[in-house]
Amino acid sequence: MDVGVIGGGWAGIAAAVEAVTLGHRVTLFEMAPRLGGRARALPDGVLDNGQHILIGAYRQTLSLMRCVGVEPEQVLQRLPLALVTPDGRGLRLPPGPPLATFGWAVLRRQGWSAGERLRLLATSLRWMALRFRCSPSWSVAQLCAGLPRRVRTDLIDPLCVAALNTPAERASAAVFLRVLRDALFGGQGAADLLLPRRPLSALLPDPAGHWLRRRGATLHVATRVQSLAREADAWHVQGQRFDALVLAASAAEAARLAQPLAPDWATRTAALRYEPIVTVYLESRGSRLALPMVQLHESASAPAQFLFDHGALSGMPGCFAAVISGAAPWTERGLPATGEAVRAQLQRDFPAGTWHEPPRVKRIVAERRATFACTPLLQRPPARIAPGLWAAGDYVEGPYPATLEGAVRAGVTAAQALDGAH
Structure with a gap:
């Protein structure tokens, strides 16, 4: 099929690479001068537009990097999870199965009383017994109300805001538990920190652009798509005909483009905070x-x-x-x-x-x-917008907060759905 991908962030890149891998002819449109979206190098090519962290559980992101010729071991520094403060205190997970090493790290954590350490372990075992599930209406603060204040301040609150970018008082406990589940039950190395050694553009956007061009994909950067049109069984974008589209732009831009075609989807997307x-x-x-x-x-x-x-x-x-x-x-x-x-x-x-x-x-x-804002009971828009039109982005329905892994998974899922939707 002729597939159009609108948006060249990590979700759009993942969709384009997957579509090419499946044998489709791909044209990608990106409104910025270069690929990468919100995870890219600044124009100076040295600093990034923000400090991003990956973890070992981001397996689809790591697989995508390898697909386009990037070796994660060379561009990412892998470290066991360590949440250590300037005074040298903190939680340090040694190498090994995350669930076992988490318990070991909690018991050896300096600065907490024995009661505080045991309370955290007991609470963690209860979450595990419940399969890391809770009421979708709970906030992280409600979920952790029974934990000692120092444990919440030293561990839960920083982990929550780092993973969900939403303070614990307003963050979804269900999503927070899903992140913990995948890190602690994702196998050895799942909880490891993967810290970029090189600018973000070198991790995926630039190599993916080269990979796509070498395989015949067409990339239009600095090109903002003004509208989408559906005629008979085809889509039309910028004067080109496509059998199917992946809308991988930002949520605000996707809502603008989808409004004439799927107003309910666009309204839900535009309502995100x-x-x-x-x-x-x-x-x-x-x-x-x-x-x-x-x-x-x-x-x-x-x-x-x-x-x-x-x-x-x-x-x-x-x-x-x-x-x-x-x-x-x-x-x-x-x-x-x-x-x-x-x-x-x-x-x-x-x-x-x-x-x-x-x-x-x-x-x-x-x-x-x-x-x-990853809040309780948040109604995120579905990936399917209309026949042959799928959304891809870290904001679409899914188990993860707004992370690189969530964006990549959404892009791959949208590309794989195109065949069945056409």
Whole structure:
């Protein structure tokens, strides 16, 4: 078939690669000058538009990278999950089966009482007995109400906002448990952190673009699709005829294009609400962290939850990335104030001698619509829009929050559905 893919983020890339693999002729339209969507390098080709983390359970994403000629072992640094604060305390999972090593790590976690550690283990066993399922109406805060406050503050709240980009008070407990299930029951290495060693565009978008072109696909970048038209048994986009389409644009753009064709789908998609992420890049020449990723203590005056050392990751000594997920309160204060708060947070929270020179803000990147707000009972739009027209994106119906793995899975699923829908 002649297949059109509208949108060149990770979902659109996955759909295009899968469609080519299935033997279709593919034309991809991307409104930005380069592929990658919200997970790409900035125009300087050095820094990214945000600090992304993959985990070992992202098997479809890793498979897609290998398909287009990227070896994950070369571009990602694999580390056992470690949520360690500047004082050296935290949860460290050793190599091995995640479920067993999680229990070992909890029992050895410094800074918690024996009662706090045992309460977390008992709660985790109860979640396991319930097959990591709960009422769809629960928030993560409700799910974890029986846990000690220190366990919630030190572990649950940072994990929740990192995975769902939604604060625990408003985040879906059902989705949170699904993420924990796949990490703890996904087999050895599923909970490992996979931290990019190279700019995001080198992980998938650029190699995938080359792979697609070599296999005859046509890529139109810097091209915004204005409308979709259905005539007889074919779709028409930008004057071209297609047998089927994958709509892999952002949710807002997909809703605009689908409105004349499927108003109910478009209305549900347009109703999604969003959470921002702010990444503050800082410079401190001669400085380095004890670990490539350090967990920070968030508070009303300390915005960042995690700090990444790009000297240890990507060969940029003295460059650091502080990540603020669920960043709406800070975007309201303004980016200069946010950057200053992060700078003060780093100087205050790390031991003396960490910083060879005081950190200074180098660049601030705000993705104001980084992810949909992953709230309880959220009605996400289905993948099927109309006959021969499928949506692909991290926002469509599915078990995952807005992650790279969710986007890739949606793209592959949409491409595989085209044959049956035509």
